[in-house]
Amino acid sequence: MARRRSRVTGHREAARNIRALKRGLVRPIGEGARAGLAPILSDAKANLIANGSVHRGVLLRGLVIRRNKKKLRNSVSWQVAASGKAVSIAHLVEFGTEPHWQPNRGVMHPGAEPKEFLSPAYYDNEREAISIFGKIIGPALEEQAARLYARSRR
Numbered sequence: 001m002a003r004r005r006s007r008v009t010g011h012r013e014a015a016r017n018i019r020a021l022k023r024g025l026v027r028p029i030g031e032g033a034r035a036g037l038a039p040i041l042s043d044a045k046a047n048l049i050a051n052g053s054v055h056r057g058v059l060l061r062g063l064v065i066r067r068n069k070k071k072l073r074n075s076v077s078w079q080v081a082a083s084g085k086a087v088s089i090a091h092l093v094e095f096g097t098e099p100h101w102q103p104n105r106g107v108m109h110p111g112a113e114p115k116e117f118l119s120p121a122y123y124d125n126e127r128e129a130i131s132i133f134g135k136i137i138g139p140a141l142e143e144q145a146a147r148l149y150a151r152s153r154r
């Protein structure tokens with residue numbers, strides 16, 4: 001029996017269309033991610049107030065939704081994060097501290113119990129965040145795919 005050779009065609013066009021699809025979705029993905037993170041941010045702030053972690057309001061004001069700058073240039077990544085002075089205290093509130101010496105004050109700090117605010121906000125709202133993201137990215141994906149299909153038919 002003779003061996004038949006097979007050929008794959010269209011792979012270059014498919015790869016080009018996938019790259020074009022990605023380029024057209026950068027803005028909607030960012031918008032969807034920011035919108036999806038909004039309930040997590042509001043719950044995290046509500047948790048801070050509920051567990052009594054608002055003394056001067058530094059952490060409450062410092063929680064924001066921001067772009068993750070460590071990601072690659074062509075990728076979009078957003079996060080709920082602490083900014084400004086809140087960066088230095090967010091992890092201490094979330095995870096607590098062991099007793100430790102404070103050399104600048106010359107005293108022993110007794111430690112602090114964890115007062116989780118961000119983890120519960122994430123777990124309580126992850127499905128809602130995904131739903132919001134999908135509602136924004138879905139129509140944008142369909143629109144971009146239709147645009148690419150129309151361009152390929154010309």
